[in-house]
Every structure is written in structure tokens, then in C-alpha cells.
Amino acid sequence: MKRPQPRGPEAGVDARRAALRILDRVVRGGQTMESAAQGGPTLEPNDQSLALAIAGETLRRLPLLDRLIDGATRQILPDDAKSRMVLRLALAQRIALSVPDHALVATALPLVEGGPRRLVHGVLGTLLRGQLPDASEGALPDAVMQRWTAVWGQQVADAAAAAIVRRPPLDLSFRSHDEALAFAAAEGGTSLADRHVRLADARPVTSLPGFAEGRWWIQDLSSTLPARMIPADAARVLDACAAPGGKTLQISAAGHDTAALDRSESRLARLRANLARTGLKAHIVTADVLGYMPDEPYDAVLLDAPCSATGTFRRHPEVLLRASPRIIAESAELQGRLLLAAAQWVRPGGTLVYAVCSLEPSEGEERITAFLAEQSDYSLAEQRRVLPGELEEQGGMDGFFTARLVRGG
Numbered sequence: 001m002k003r004p005q006p007r008g009p010e011a012g013v014d015a016r017r018a019a020l021r022i023l024d025r026v027v028r029g030g031q032t033m034e035s036a037a038q039g040g041p042t043l044e045p046n047d048q049s050l051a052l053a054i055a056g057e058t059l060r061r062l063p064l065l066d067r068l069i070d071g072a073t074r075q076i077l078p079d080d081a082k083s084r085m086v087l088r089l090a091l092a093q094r095i096a097l098s099v100p101d102h103a104l105v106a107t108a109l110p111l112v113e114g115g116p117r118r119l120v121h122g123v124l125g126t127l128l129r130g131q132l133p134d135a136s137e138g139a140l141p142d143a144v145m146q147r148w149t150a151v152w153g154q155q156v157a158d159a160a161a162a163a164i165v166r167r168p169p170l171d172l173s174f175r176s177h178d179e180a181l182a183f184a185a186a187e188g189g190t191s192l193a194d195r196h197v198r199l200a201d202a203r204p205v206t207s208l209p210g211f212a213e214g215r216w217w218i219q220d221l222s223s224t225l226p227a228r229m230i231p232a233d234a235a236r237v238l239d240a241c242a243a244p245g246g247k248t249l250q251i252s253a254a255g256h257d258t259a260a261l262d263r264s265e266s267r268l269a270r271l272r273a274n275l276a277r278t279g280l281k282a283h284i285v286t287a288d289v290l291g292y293m294p295d296e297p298y299d300a301v302l303l304d305a306p307c308s309a310t311g312t313f314r315r316h317p318e319v320l321l322r323a324s325p326r327i328i329a330e331s332a333e334l335q336g337r338l339l340l341a342a343a344q345w346v347r348p349g350g351t352l353v354y355a356v357c358s359l360e361p362s363e364g365e366e367r368i369t370a371f372l373a374e375q376s377d378y379s380l381a382e383q384r385r386v387l388p389g390e391l392e393e394q395g396g397m398d399g400f401f402t403a404r405l406v407r408g409g
């Protein structure tokens with residue numbers, strides 16, 4: 001996809017102001033990029049895309065940008081200081097979007113008018129006169145780098161650092177493999193799995209053929225793995241924690257009698273829209289996993305549990321800022337309870353599939369070990385861990401964990 005380019009310094013201040021607002025809401029307010037981008041002043045579509053691109057490229061490079069800023073001034077700029085935010089945005093534009101120096105300076109300084117203008121001008125001048133890193137140079141926040149090096153090793157942590165600055169490809173799921181193959185041939189994509197197509201250059205999705213007709217939906221290849229673990233002969237399948245429904249669509253397309261449960265009405269509205277667009281069917285259940293009990297057990301249950309989502313850092317780099325050890329521990333504790341609840345709804349001889357888009361073992365492997373220690377009627381049939389670096393040459397995959405458990409008959 002062609003990245004949005006600024007039209008000129010005088011036209012670009014609104015976009016930078018919007019990018020500053022997004023960055024501030026993510027870094028100081030702990031919001032996701034998606035929610036941070038809502039509700040600001042209305043911008044022209046070009047400026048809106050540019051603001052998102054600048055904020056996104058900044059978040060992908062935060063540790064690297066901070067190291068540059070700290071090396072260029074003796075003054076200690078707090079993490080949430082406006083001067084640091086504006087410098088981060090300006091440097092990211094130069095490194096990742098090739099914005100010329102004069103445009104950077106002209107659009108950065110109005111953001112600190114009446115404030116630390118001289119400081120920002122000085123630091124930016126020093127940095128722009130020196131050698132800046134290449135766009136392909138990535139770094140993870142220190143705490144994440146240490147954690148992932150400790151659990152997965154240096155190679156995986158380095159692969160994650162490289163992946164965070166790379167635009168991920170666009171993965172699409174199809175109702176049938178024949179449709180996937182026909183689409184791949186027509187659009188220059190590659191099919192890496194049943195009913196899957198990967199497009200290397202992410203294009204605006206609405207411009208791709210078949211969008212309006214619901215011939216496909218966007219789904220990272222990793223997150224297609226859990227539904228692939230559901231046995232073909234499972235008649236009734238429950239997708240617990242289903243919304244917005246990528247896995248529900250897969251399960252329904254595979255021909256199972258599908259129920260989709262979630263506690264969030266607003267997210268279920270998106271699931272309903274996805275079913276309507278693709279013409280696929282599922283019974284919708286609005287309920288909390290922790291209080292639900294079905295009238296009769298299911299042949300298979302998929303629990304795609306809420307998690308730290310650290311595996312999705314390529315599309316949502318801000319997850320690495322939010323996923324503190326405390327949040328990861330709270331999330332793991334909840335997953336343990338959700339698993340125990342979902343395990344009751346599987347018929348003897350049936351299948352329970354557990355999944356998280358997390359790169360934290362405490363939300364994946366360790367949850368399954370703890371579950372099996374408590375539930376002697378379950379056994380582990382298979383588990384799959386996707387780490388950064390997998391399929392790197394073809395564009396990589398999100399970090400992921402999924403396990404298939406079988407209930408004794």
C-alpha cells in the first residue's frame with residue numbers, strides 16, 4: 001500500500017496535531033490506537049491517514065526514538081512530556097516516512113508554541129544533522145526484550161524487534177479453498193493453508209474484489225489455527241469469546257452447526273454484521289462464560305480467551321506498552337477460570353480448543369499445564385506455538401498459542 005505523503009508543511013500541521021493527540025492518548029492514557037483515533041477534530045481523509053501513519057510509525061519505534069532523544073540532550077524529558085512526544089513524532093516521520101527536514105521542523109514547532117519550542121528546535125536540529133537509523137531498524141521496549149529473550153531466546157526476540165517495524169501482509173480467509181485459489185491467481189496472492197490467501201502489499205480492503213459480496217474476511221494466518229483443530233465430524237460447535245467473529249465464520253464455513261457466544265453486545269453487533277456480509281450462519285448467545293450453562297453439551301468448544309494480545313504487536317505495537325507483568329498475571333488468572341467453565345460444556349469424548357494471541361507462556365503453555373493438573377478427565381492431543389520469525393520470508397505470522405484437549409469418554 002502506498003503510504004500517505006504529507007502535502008507540504010503549511011498543510012500538514014493539523015495531521016501532526018492529530019498524531020500527537022493519538023500518541024498522547026496511547027502513551028499516557030493507555031488506550032489502543034483504534035480508540036485513541038476516535039473522536040478528534042474532523043480531518044480531511046488524507047490528513048486522517050497521515051495522522052494514523054505518523055502515530056503508528058512512532059509507536060513501532062518508541063524505544064529507538066527515545067534513545068536518540070536522550071542522546072541528544074542533557075535535559076531529562078519525562079516520558080509523557082509534550083516535548084518528547086513531538087520529537088518522537090518528528091523523528092519517526094524522517095526515519096519511516098522520509099519526510100524532508102524542513103517540513104518536519106515546520107510542522108513540529110507549532111505543536112509546542114508557547115511551550116518548549118526552543119528545546120524541541122535544538123534537539124531536532126542536532127538529531128537531523130547526525131546519522132539516523134534506517135527504517136528497517138527495530139527495537140522492543142526493554143522490559144519486553146528481556147522477557148522474551150529469557151523465555152524464547154535471543155533469536156526470537158531479535159526476530160520480533162525486526163518484525164515490529166515491518167508492515168505485515170494482508171491475510172484473507174475464504175469460505176472454500178477453490179474460491180481462495182481463484183482469488184490468489186487473480187490478485188497475485190499466495191495460499192499458505194486451506195481457504196487462505198496472503199497478499200504481500202496490503203491494499204485498501206474495500207477495493208479488493210469480493211469484499212461487498214462477503215467472499216472473504218481478514219484474519220491473520222495464526223488466528224486461523226484454532227478453528228482448524230476442530231474435528232471435521234463435530235456436529236455442534238460452540239465458539240466461546242467469539243466476537244467479532246473471525247473464527248465463528250471459519251467454523252460455520254466448515255459446515256458445523258455453530259453457536260457464537262460473547263458477553264459484549266457491541267462486539268456481537270460486529271459479529272452479526274460479519275455473518276450478514278458473508279452469508280454464513282451461527283446461533284448467537286449473549287452471555288458471560290463464567291455464568292453460562294448450555295442445555296446440552298457440545299461436540300467441540302473453542303475458547304479464544306481474552307489476553308494481553310502481545311502476539312499482535314506487528315499490527316498493534318501499543319500492546320507492548322500496556323502488557324505489564326501485572327496485566328499479564330491478571331489475564332492468566334482469568335483464562336484459568338474461563339477454561340474451567342468452558343470445559344464443563346464439552347460432551348465426553350468431545351474436544352476443547354484453547355487459544356490466545358499472546359507471546360506469554362503464562363497465558364499459553366502454563367495455562368494448559370495448570371488446567372490438566374486439575375482436570376483429570378482431559379488430555380492434551382496437540383498444541384501449537386507460533387513465534388516471531390516463523391514464515392519470515394513470506395511475511396511472518398502473529399505470535400500465537402493454541403491447544404487441542406480431548407475429554408475422556
Ligand SMILES: C[S@@+](CC[C@H](N)C(=O)[O-])C[C@H]1O[C@@H](n2cnc3c(N)ncnc32)[C@H](O)[C@@H]1O
Pocket residue numbers: 223240241242243244245246247248261262263264267287288289290304305306307
Ligand atoms: C480474543 S477476543 C475474541 C476474538 C474472536 N474469537 C475472533 O476470532 O474474532 C476475546 C473476546 O472475549 C470476550 N469476553 C471476554 N471475557 C468474556 C467473558 N467472561 N464471557 C464472554 N465473553 C468474554 C470479549 O468480549 C472479546 O470479544
